[in-house]
Amino acid sequence: QVQLVESGGGLVQAGEDLRISCQFSGGTFTRYTLAWFRQAPGKERQFVAAIRWTDGFTDYVGSVKGRFTVSRVNVRDTLYLQMDSLKPEDTALYYCVATANSHADWRLSAAYDYWGRGTQVTVSS
Numbered sequence: 001q002v003q004l005v006e007s008g009g010g011l012v013q014a015g016e017d018l019r020i021s022c023q024f025s026g027g028t029f030t031r032y033t034l035a036w037f038r039q040a041p042g043k044e045r046q047f048v049a050a051i052r053w054t055d056g057f058t059d060y061v062g063s064v065k066g067r068f069t070v071s072r073v074n075v076r077d078t079l080y081l082q083m084d085s086l087k088p089e090d091t092a093l094y095y096c097v098a099t100a101n102s103h104a105d106w107r108l109s110a111a112y113d114y115w116g117r118g119t120q121v122t123v124s125s
Contacts, residue, residue, distance in 0.1 A: 001026045002024065002025070002026040002027040002032070002098055002113070002114040003024075003025045003026050003114075004022055004023070004024055004096045004097070004098060004114055004115065004116035005022065005023045005025075005096075005116055005117075006020060006021065006022050006094065006095070006096050006116045006117065006118055006119035007020065007021050007022075007023070007119055008020040008021045008119060009094065009119030009120045009121045009122075010120075010121070010122070011122045011123075011124065012086055012121075012122070012123055012124070013123070013124055014086060014087055014088055014123055014124065014125050015085060015086065016086055016123075017082070017083060017084045017085070017086065018083050018086060018121060019080055019081065019082045019083065020036075020080070020081050020083070020094055020119050020121065021078055021079070021080055021081075022034070022036075022078065022079040022080075022096030022116060023077065023078055024077040024078065024079065024098065025077065027098075027100075029072075029074055029077040030053055030074050031053055031100055032053050032098040032099060032100055033050060033051070033052045033053050033054075033098070033099050033100075033101070033102060033104065033106055034050065034051055034053070034070075034072060034079045034096065034097070034098050035047065035048070035049060035050035035051070035070075035096075035097050035098075035106050035112065036048040036049050036050075036070060036079075036081050036094055036095065036096060036097070037094070037095045037097055037109060038090075038092035038093065038094045038095065038121075039092055039093050039095070039118075040089075040091060040092040040093075043092075045095075045109050046061065046092075047061055047106075047107045047108075047109070048060070048061055048064060048068065048081070048094070049061070049064065049068055049069075049070035049081060050070065050106040050107070051070045051071065051072055051079070052102070052106070053102065054102050056072075058070050059106065059107070061107075063089075064083075064090075067083065067084050067085045067086075068081060068082065068083050068084070069081070069082040069084075070082075079096055081094070083121070086121075086123045087123060088123045088124065088125045089123075090121060090123050091121060091122050091123050092120075092121060093118040093119070093120050093121075094118060094119050094120075094121055095115055095116055095117075095118045096115075096116040097109070097112035097114060097115050097116070098112060098113065098114040099111050099112045099113055099114070100113070
C-alpha cells in the first residue's frame with residue numbers, strides 16, 4: 001500500500017522561500033506520477049504542480065508558475081516543492097498525491113489514488 005508523508009510546512013513572511021517534501025513508500029516510486037494540491041480554508045482543493053513519471057514533464061497552475069518548482073529524487077523516493085517569493089494567498093494545507101495511471105489528467109484530484117495527510121503552509125503579510 002502506497003503511503004505519502006508530507007513535511008516541511010510552516011509559517012513564513014511574504015516574499016520568503018520554503019521547501020516542502022513528500023516521502024513515498026509502499027510502491028515503486030519511479031512508476032508514479034506525483035503532484036501537489038492545496039486547500040485553503042473555505043476554498044476548493046486546487047491543483048498546484050505535477051511531475052510525470054514517464055518523462056519528468058512538469059506542469060503548474062498559472063498562479064505559481066515561475067515561483068514554484070516541483071522535483072523528485074528517485075534514489076530517495078522523495079517529492080519536493082520549492083516555493084519562492086511566497087504570497088499570503090499561497091496559505092493552505094498542501095497535499096502530496098500519487099497515481100500509477102500515466103494517462104490520467106493530473107490536474108484533477110479524482111485522478112489520484114493516494115493522498116498524504118498534508119502539511120500546513122502559512123504566509124503572513
